[in-house]
Amino acid sequence: MRFFESFRIAVVSLLLNRTRALLTMLGIIIGVGAVVSLMSLGRGVQDYVASQFEGLGADLLTVRGSPPMRGFFQATNPLTMVDVEKLANDSVAPDVNQVAADYSVNGTVVDGYTSVSVTVRGVTGSYFAVQDWLPSLGSLFTHQDIDAQAQIALLGTTVVEDLFGDATYNPVGQTIRINDLAFVIVGVMEERTATRSDPNNEILVPISTAQARLANARVAGEGYTVSTIYAQVSEDASMDAAQTQIEAYLLDKHGIADADEADFDVTSAETIAESRTAVLGTLTIFLSGIAAISLLVGGIGVMNIMLVSVSERTQEIGLRKAVGAQHGDILSQFLFESILLSLLGGAGGVAVSWGILQIAPNFLSGVTFSLSPDVILLATSVSSGIGIFFGLFPANRAAKMSPIKALRFE
Numbered sequence: 001m002r003f004f005e006s007f008r009i010a011v012v013s014l015l016l017n018r019t020r021a022l023l024t025m026l027g028i029i030i031g032v033g034a035v036v037s038l039m040s041l042g043r044g045v046q047d048y049v050a051s052q053f054e055g056l057g058a059d060l061l062t063v064r065g066s067p068p069m070r071g072f073f074q075a076t077n078p079l080t081m082v083d084v085e086k087l088a089n090d091s092v093a094p095d096v097n098q099v100a101a102d103y104s105v106n107g108t109v110v111d112g113y114t115s116v117s118v119t120v121r122g123v124t125g126s127y128f129a130v131q132d133w134l135p136s137l138g139s140l141f142t143h144q145d146i147d148a149q150a151q152i153a154l155l156g157t158t159v160v161e162d163l164f165g166d167a168t169y170n171p172v173g174q175t176i177r178i179n180d181l182a183f184v185i186v187g188v189m190e191e192r193t194a195t196r197s198d199p200n201n202e203i204l205v206p207i208s209t210a211q212a213r214l215a216n217a218r219v220a221g222e223g224y225t226v227s228t229i230y231a232q233v234s235e236d237a238s239m240d241a242a243q244t245q246i247e248a249y250l251l252d253k254h255g256i257a258d259a260d261e262a263d264f265d266v267t268s269a270e271t272i273a274e275s276r277t278a279v280l281g282t283l284t285i286f287l288s289g290i291a292a293i294s295l296l297v298g299g300i301g302v303m304n305i306m307l308v309s310v311s312e313r314t315q316e317i318g319l320r321k322a323v324g325a326q327h328g329d330i331l332s333q334f335l336f337e338s339i340l341l342s343l344l345g346g347a348g349g350v351a352v353s354w355g356i357l358q359i360a361p362n363f364l365s366g367v368t369f370s371l372s373p374d375v376i377l378l379a380t381s382v383s384s385g386i387g388i389f390f391g392l393f394p395a396n397r398a399a400k401m402s403p404i405k406a407l408r409f410e
Contacts, residue, residue, distance in 0.1 A: 010336035024305045025345035027298025028386065032349025032379050036371070037356045039378075044360075044369040060130065061096075061243055063229040063250070066265035076263040077254040079229055080222035084124070086249060087231060093245040095237035100127040101226040103210045103217055107203065109163065110177040116162045119202045120178055122210025130232045133199075138172040138187025146206040149213055153183040156200035157191045167191075178203065179214055239268060298345065299390040306338050306394035334394055339387035346383025350376060 014021045065076055081101070086092050088099040100123065107120035125143050128134060141152050153176070161167040163176070171185045183205065192199045211217040211224040219225050233242040243266050250264050251257075350371070357369040 007336055009333050010340055013337055014340060020305060021341060021344075024301055024341055025298075025348060027301045028342055028345025028383060029298075029348040029352060031293075031296075031298045032346045032383060033352035033356070034349075035382075036350055036353035036375055036379050039375050040353065040357055040369055040371055041360060043372070045364070047368070059097075059233045059235075059239070061231040061233060061239070061246060061266055061268050063231065063246060063264055063266050064227070065263060078219060078222075078225040079227075079264065080219055081224050081226060082222045083250070083253070084226060084229055086253075087229065087246060092249050093231065093242060095234055095242035095245060096231045097234040097237075098126050098130060098232050100124045100130040100230040100232075101207065102127060102228050102230075103207050103215070103225065104227045105179075105210055105215045107178045107214065109159065109203065111163045111174070114163050116159065118156075118159055118162075119197075120205060120210060120214060121202050122205050122207035122214070124207050127204075127230070130230045133192060134190060135187035136190045137170055138185070141186060141206055146208050149208045150206055151181055151183045151209060151213065152186045152205065153178065154187045154189050154204040155185060156189050156198075156202045156204075158198060158201040159203055160188055162201075178205075181213060243268070299342075299386040302338050302341050302386065303390040303394060305341075306334060306390075331396060335388070335392065338390060338392075338394070339384060342383040342387030342390075343380070346379050349383075350379050 063079065065079055079101075084099055084101045087096060102124070103122040105120050105122070107118055109116050109118055125141075125146055128140055134140070135154055138154070140154070141150065144150075145152060155163075155171065157167045160169055160171060164171055170188070172187060174185050175182050176185060177183070189200070189204065205214070207226070208224075217224045217226075231242065231246060233239055246266055247259065247262070251259060251262060254263060256262055354371055357371065360369050
């Protein structure tokens with residue numbers, strides 16, 4: 001019996017039992033659809049996370065205080081403006097291009113009868129260049145404003161919406177009160193995508209104003225403390241080398257001999273993105289593995305139905321063998337049926353996952369999902385493998401039947 005004849009007989013057999021074939025394929029459809037959807041969703045979320053962290057600056061190192069445990073006490077040395085000045089010095093950190101810093105305080109902002117609670121971030125003049133963030137309305141404050149501890153503010157778009165009811169409103173020139181101090185609005189920052197916290201729900205003021213007027217951040221002999229230091233690495237320099245230089249300076253400054261006992265943490269957007277995508281990747285694989293269990297159940301269903309089909313068609317098998325059908329002919333006939341069931345189920349699963357990916361953006365805005373060729377190839381391969389693996393036993397059982405016993409079967 002030729003290849004195409006075996007294929008034709010398999011197709012005819014499935015068409016004669018459409019309902020049973022559809023119910024058999026259902027397990028494969030659910031399994032393949034779940035695995036492909038989860039893999040595609042996982043990849044889309046990983047790409048989204050990576051793209052968001054790229055917006056923070058791939059050449060940016062972030063330094064924050066991170067107190068270690070020493071006995072029963074939390075011991076730490078604060079980051080200060082002296083550290084900011086030192087790290088901007090080529091003799092201390094030659095691979096660092098420029099340095100910025102911020103100091104954050106909680107603020108209550110009042111405009112008329114409207115009051116909102118926001119993060120007020122005092123920033124240095126270089127903060128905007130390092131963060132690659134500029135105002136969409138108004139202008140930045142100057143070094144003279146910082147030296148004078150000027151009470152001026154740049155608002156995020158979320159703050160503008162909360163205070164004035166419209167994110168597109170132009171409040172430049174108006175006065176608001178932050179923690180009972182009057183501030184003149186000099187600009188509105190461009191809207192920025194949120195990563196860990198929403199930068200649009202912040203107010204930026206000169207760092208000296210936040211340190212001296214909104215808080216008391218003075219440290220004896222060190223000027224003022226800062227919350228975070230941002231070090232932009234030079235274009236041709238190594239991130240690792242710059243990080244080593246920063247760590248060496250701070251360890252020496254804080255009198256720490258063991259780097260494991262450091263009371264600060266130096267990270268990069270790339271490092272954070274890699275760790276988060278790694279976690280998401282592991283979670284995707286884990287969930288896909290759980291979904292793959294339904295593929296196993298579907299495969300067992302295919303084998304069960306094929307065994308039933310062999311039993312129902314025992315006399316047909318005996319008749320085919322009696323007129324000259326060989327072992328390979330019977331084997332290929334039933335094997336083709338199981339493979340067709342699995343492939344059609346796989347195609348249905350891919351179609352279901354495509355539909356899920358069309359709906360997903362409605363719930364996860366900003367994330368792009370697509371069916372990549374390798375995922376489709378994987379689904380096809382798995383479907384074919386299920387058909388061969390779970391169809392081989394029933395097909396082999398049919399092929400080994402004795403024609404005499406098969407013809408006598410009631």
